[in-house]
Amino acid sequence: MASSVHYSVRVQPYFANWMCGNEPQALRKLMGIVGRRPNILSFALGWPDPALFPRAAISAALVSAIDENPLALQLGPPLPDLRREIAALMRRRGVACDESQVFLTAGAQQALDLLARLLVDPGASVVVEEVTYPGMHMALRPLAPTYCYVPTDERDGMDVDALQALLSRTRPRFIYVMSDGHNPLGVSLAPSKRRRLVELARAHQVPIIEDDPYGFFQYGSGDPLAPMRALDDEWVYYVGSFSKIVAPGLRVGWIVAPEHLIPKLSIVKDLSDIDGCTLVQHGLARFLAAGALAPHVDTLRREYRERRDAMLGALERHMPEGTRWSTPQSGMFVWAQLPSTIDTTILLEHAIERGVAFLPGPPFAPGSRIAASAMRLCFASCPRDRIEDGVATIGALATQALDRPTPTARMVGA
Amino acid sequence: MASSVHYSVRVQPYFANWMCGNEPQALRKLMGIVGRRPNILSFALGWPDPALFPRAAISAALVSAIDENPLALQLGPPLPDLRREIAALMRRRGVACDESQVFLTAGAQQALDLLARLLVDPGASVVVEEVTYPGMHMALRPLAPTYCYVPTDERDGMDVDALQALLSRTRPRFIYVMSDGHNPLGVSLAPSKRRRLVELARAHQVPIIEDDPYGFFQYGSGDPLAPMRALDDEWVYYVGSFSKIVAPGLRVGWIVAPEHLIPKLSIVKDLSDIDGCTLVQHGLARFLAAGALAPHVDTLRREYRERRDAMLGALERHMPEGTRWSTPQSGMFVWAQLPSTIDTTILLEHAIERGVAFLPGPPFAPGSRIAASAMRLCFASCPRDRIEDGVATIGALATQALDRPTPTARMVGA
Numbered sequence: 025m026a027s028s029v030h031y032s033v034r035v036q037p038y039f040a041n042w043m044c045g046n047e048p049q050a051l052r053k054l055m056g057i058v059g060r061r062p063n064i065l066s067f068a069l070g071w072p073d074p075a076l077f078p079r080a081a082i083s084a085a086l087v088s089a090i091d092e093n094p095l096a097l098q099l100g101p102p103l104p105d106l107r108r109e110i111a112a113l114m115r116r117r118g119v120a121c122d123e124s125q126v127f128l129t130a131g132a133q134q135a136l137d138l139l140a141r142l143l144v145d146p147g148a149s150v151v152v153e154e155v156t157y158p159g160m161h162m163a164l165r166p167l168a169p170t171y172c173y174v175p176t177d178e179r180d181g182m183d184v185d186a187l188q189a190l191l192s193r194t195r196p197r198f199i200y201v202m203s204d205g206h207n208p209l210g211v212s213l214a215p216s217k218r219r220r221l222v223e224l225a226r227a228h229q230v231p232i233i234e235d236d237p238y239g240f241f242q243y244g245s246g247d248p249l250a251p252m253r254a255l256d257d258e259w260v261y262y263v264g265s266f267s268k269i270v271a272p273g274l275r276v277g278w279i280v281a282p283e284h285l286i287p288k289l290s291i292v293k294d295l296s297d298i299d300g301c302t303l304v305q306h307g308l309a310r311f312l313a314a315g316a317l318a319p320h321v322d323t324l325r326r327e328y329r330e331r332r333d334a335m336l337g338a339l340e341r342h343m344p345e346g347t348r349w350s351t352p353q354s355g356m357f358v359w360a361q362l363p364s365t366i367d368t369t370i371l372l373e374h375a376i377e378r379g380v381a382f383l384p385g386p387p388f389a390p391g392s393r394i395a396a397s398a399m400r401l402c403f404a405s406c407p408r409d410r411i412e413d414g415v416a417t418i419g420a421l422a423t424q425a426l427d428r429p430t431p432t433a434r435m436v437g438a
Numbered sequence: 439m440a441s442s443v444h445y446s447v448r449v450q451p452y453f454a455n456w457m458c459g460n461e462p463q464a465l466r467k468l469m470g471i472v473g474r475r476p477n478i479l480s481f482a483l484g485w486p487d488p489a490l491f492p493r494a495a496i497s498a499a500l501v502s503a504i505d506e507n508p509l510a511l512q513l514g515p516p517l518p519d520l521r522r523e524i525a526a527l528m529r530r531r532g533v534a535c536d537e538s539q540v541f542l543t544a545g546a547q548q549a550l551d552l553l554a555r556l557l558v559d560p561g562a563s564v565v566v567e568e569v570t571y572p573g574m575h576m577a578l579r580p581l582a583p584t585y586c587y588v589p590t591d592e593r594d595g596m597d598v599d600a601l602q603a604l605l606s607r608t609r610p611r612f613i614y615v616m617s618d619g620h621n622p623l624g625v626s627l628a629p630s631k632r633r634r635l636v637e638l639a640r641a642h643q644v645p646i647i648e649d650d651p652y653g654f655f656q657y658g659s660g661d662p663l664a665p666m667r668a669l670d671d672e673w674v675y676y677v678g679s680f681s682k683i684v685a686p687g688l689r690v691g692w693i694v695a696p697e698h699l700i701p702k703l704s705i706v707k708d709l710s711d712i713d714g715c716t717l718v719q720h721g722l723a724r725f726l727a728a729g730a731l732a733p734h735v736d737t738l739r740r741e742y743r744e745r746r747d748a749m750l751g752a753l754e755r756h757m758p759e760g761t762r763w764s765t766p767q768s769g770m771f772v773w774a775q776l777p778s779t780i781d782t783t784i785l786l787e788h789a790i791e792r793g794v795a796f797l798p799g800p801p802f803a804p805g806s807r808i809a810a811s812a813m814r815l816c817f818a819s820c821p822r823d824r825i826e827d828g829v830a831t832i833g834a835l836a837t838q839a840l841d842r843p844t845p846t847a848r849m850v851g852a
Binding site for chain 1: 449450451452453454455457485486488489491493496497500501504505508509510511512513514543544545547548551555556557558559560562573576577579580609611612643644645673685686687688689698702705706708709710711712713714715716717718
């Protein structure tokens with residue numbers, strides 16, 4: 025009967041090599057799961073709380089932009105008003121720059137993609153931390169670069185000695201760093217390390233991509249640290265975003281780069297999507313000019329600090345012995361390292377059944393096993409009064425996993 | 439004294455190879471010039487007339503989206519409401535598809551970029567027309583493909599015999615075609631050629647990228663032609679856009695693709711910018727659901743047809759003997775071929791001095807000299823009553839150039 029079997033083989037087009045075997049991203053899958061379960065208590069995604077969006081102010085800014093200027097719906101040169109407002113915003117981060125150094129992007133992810141395409145030939149080497157933001161890996165995937173991994177100290181950031189040793193033997197295309205509120209580690213880079221990193225970048229003529237979506241949220245009592253771009257305007261390419269401080273659905277980010285880089289970035293932007301959403305750019309420029317951002321960021325910072333404290337307290341009360349975690353001074357994330365017999369990818373499945381989500385460590389550390397027992401918890405996305413219950417659920421599941429080593433746990437190194 | 443001369447050599451980072459020697463795009467330069475001269479009469483850019491933007495309806499749709507749903511400012515799965523509305527819109531173009539085949543992009547340019555990255559390995563071959571939309575070349579530039587050029591008949595579109603001969607000896611990654619209102623030629627592909635193109639794509643298993651920003655503007659008296667996607671749902675990847683039918687500043691376009699392609703496109707979209715502007719997507723879905731698009735497109739079609747007729751009449755009255763041009767049945771462009779001693783790039787400089795702009799042919803035909811005496815005139819961007827004067831200015835300059843062969847004219851083949 026074998027001859028009557030019909031094989032339904034789909035004839036497909038050729039795909040580019042880098043796509044072969046590529047499965048939908050773990051993050052996208054999780055977005056799908058969380059999106060389909062609106063009542064899930066999610067510490068998973070690094071998204072701000074929609075309840076805190078400044079909706080009325082955004083709505084008013086957009087209406088006035090459309091009413092007063094039909095060109096708000098047209099394409100046009102990158103909006104000077106918005107670039108000026110961003111330069112002013114950078115001064116609040118301790119960075120001196122002007123609008124000619126500000127390049128507008130469709131969120132920080134596009135900034136990473138444009139910089140990757142501008143700087144990296146296929147196979148060229150780049151420096152990233154062993155544990156880092158997966159969006160950088162995503163942007164680099166089509167270029168199949170050679171990764172040079174540098175470890176990170178969970179107390180004070182990237183291991184600069186390891187970086188120095190690495191730079192003595194190779195010249196990578198860039199060094200990717202998050203100075204404040206590291207995603208996922210929650211760590212902020214020590215001031216002395218910021219200085220040394222900038223010196224290394226200059227000495228070896230390797231640009232730093234400084235990704236700073238979280239730096240406006242500083243929870244310490246002292247003066248906030250300035251990003252590395254404040255120390256160097258030639259070798260530090262700063263990436264900023266309105267996603268966390270206003271709303272991610274606007275898709276507006278920016279790069280602060282040396283002026284000579286701007287025309288080159290324009291070429292990559294043109295071929296990618298010509299222009300950002302000019303309407304939203306016009307609206308955002310009005311929102312900023314009206315002074316609406318500073319009080320909003322202050323509100324967010326206060327609220328997120330309280331949520332952070334609620335999460336740190338809950339972790340103390342509910343996580344099993346042998347768990348350690350960071351105390352973030354900035355950003356939205358706590359990184360928790362569970363006992364090494366716990367596989368957080370399996371733990372997540374059980375947690376979702378109980379209506380709670382987090383992100384397991386592995387997507388943040390591709391090609392490494394160091395994150396298999398870690399989890400990233402976003403404390404910013406959900407109301408303070410639900411944090412305790414959510415962490416208690418995770419803690420109970422983790423404790424169970426320790427008591428019953430299978431199937432939630434696995435032998436590390438086996 | 440030579441020893442005291444200081445050479446100020448900027449130390450730059452490595453750039454990716456494809457960027458080396460890349461100058462800012464001709465189109466971007468012209469956008470700058472036109473942008474700085476707000477009173478210029480421009481037939482240059484393929485932008486709709488801001489005076490015709492449906493501002494009140496867009497504003498109302500955005501306000502209700504923000505008021506009623508805070509998630510309009512959040513990231514999220516590609517908006518089902520908008521994809522359903524687009525599927526309904528496609529039915530008006532004669533295409534049967536459903537939302538599971540609709541993929542949202544940041545304008546048509548991003549659709550071209552995503553498809554190029556998905557389908558093309560560096561150096562692989564692609565089919566484009568000798569005279570075509572420069573945005574396709576832009577999207578392909580980082581991949582440095584091998585171009586297989588196919589000529590186009592200005593009366594009925596791509597030379598399908600030439601394509602067939604080409605496909606007998608090579609398997610390109612895709613064939614790029616505009617079926618209606620070709621940019622810049624203004625031609626619409628004959629029905630018999632649509633059928634043959636689809637048959638060739640199937641037989642040779644090569645996808646067609648069918649770029650259709652202009653197909654909703656049909657000026658003929660008969661039934662409008664359906665795009666090739668109506669003939670094949672497996673090998674035709676249709677690219678649509680709201681840029682011309684609503685407003686380009688919204689940056690919303692779409693791809694209608696076989697469902698199996700959608701997860702792959704999502705991977706490329708994720709790494710490019712994660713998501714489109716969700717706020718605008720929510721607003722646009724409401725604008726469409728309110729039925730605001732159909733009457734708006736009818737208004738545009740009537741108005742653009744009158745502008746087209748005004749331009750065709752003015753060309754007849756003012757262009758020097760030996761000039762020939764297309765009579766577009768769709769789209770926004772007339773392609774005029776001037777006597778071969780006229781260099782339209784030089785002519786443009788003189789025209790700008792007189793306050794009129796058009797686009798010379800060469801950016802549409804890289805690597806070919808066939809367009810050196812041609813120009814693209816967009817009839818849709820400026821009020822009807824100014825078209826006569828603008829064409830008269832260009833006609834007078836062209837006539838002068840014929841009378842005085844330098845410096846406006848040059849010897850062809852010299």
